[in-house]
Amino acid sequence: MSFKSFLNKIIKKKAPEADESEKKETDKGPFDISAENLEKAKSDKNNAPFDIGLDNIEIDVEQDPISPDIITEKEEDIIFGEIDIYVRDEKFTTKKISKQEITIGRDPAKANLIILEPIISKLHCTVFAKEGKIFIKDNDSTNGTYLVRNGAIITEQEVKEKDTISLGKTGIVKLIIKKTNNKENNI
Numbered sequence: 001m002s003f004k005s006f007l008n009k010i011i012k013k014k015a016p017e018a019d020e021s022e023k024k025e026t027d028k029g030p031f032d033i034s035a036e037n038l039e040k041a042k043s044d045k046n047n048a049p050f051d052i053g054l055d056n057i058e059i060d061v062e063q064d065p066i067s068p069d070i071i072t073e074k075e076e077d078i079i080f081g082e083i084d085i086y087v088r089d090e091k092f093t094t095k096k097i098s099k100q101e102i103t104i105g106r107d108p109a110k111a112n113l114i115i116l117e118p119i120i121s122k123l124h125c126t127v128f129a130k131e132g133k134i135f136i137k138d139n140d141s142t143n144g145t146y147l148v149r150n151g152a153i154i155t156e157q158e159v160k161e162k163d164t165i166s167l168g169k170t171g172i173v174k175l176i177i178k179k180t181n182n183k184e185n186n187i
Contacts, residue, residue: 079096079097079098080097080098080129080132080133080134080179081096081097081134081177081178081179082096082097082177082178083097083102083127083176083177083178084175084176084178085104085113085173085174085175086173086176087115087173092115095113097127097129097134098129099129101126101127102126102127102128103125103126103139104125104126104127104167105120105121105122105123105124105125105139106120106121106122110122111123111124115173117172117173119143119167119168120141120143120167120173121139121140121141121143123139123141124138124139124145124167125137125138125139125141125145125154125165134179135157135158135159136154136157136175137154137156137157138153138154138155138156141167141168143167143168143169144168145165145166145167146165146166146168146169147159147163147164147165148164148165148166148171149164160177161177162176162177163177164176165177
């Protein structure tokens with residue numbers, strides 16, 4: 001439906017009692033939107049061609065159904081796994097691992113997961129996903145990041161399902177990795 005037809009339909013519906021003498025003899029309907037008349041209407045402050053009372057008009061609009069092909073997940077919404085954080089053997093929190101890195105530290109200006117323990121550096125480590133795999137990287141922390149199963153110090157390493165990571169050797173802060181079963185992520 002053209003804009004002109006739409007406006008003519010609204011005018012007829014809104015003002016059916018309009019005086020027939022006001023109609024032009026042309027076949028333009030009750031609202032002439034020619035360029036000449038629009039310019040004339042702009043200069044005439046008493047004529048408000050765009051204030052035609054759309055508040056109480058009901059318009060039927062048909063919408064095509066949404067195809068499932070066009071619905072996609074944002075890359076940052078894909079969950080690769082979760083990380084359970086334990087402080088002094090009590091569960092502190094669980095974070096989802098997505099494309100957005102999880103930076104762990106004591107300083108809120110540097111990290112997005114804050115753990116206020118003296119063993120944790122200002123920016124201790126980063127957990128991130130790359131090519132469908134989960135990695136942890138030590139950010140040159142003072143007390144180090146360790147893989148508990150073999151005591152190896154971590155600089156940057158892929159982590160496996162149920163791996164336990166210790167931030168510092170004492171084990172006060174531990175991270176336990178849980179991966180998702182999402183086949184698309186090759187996990």
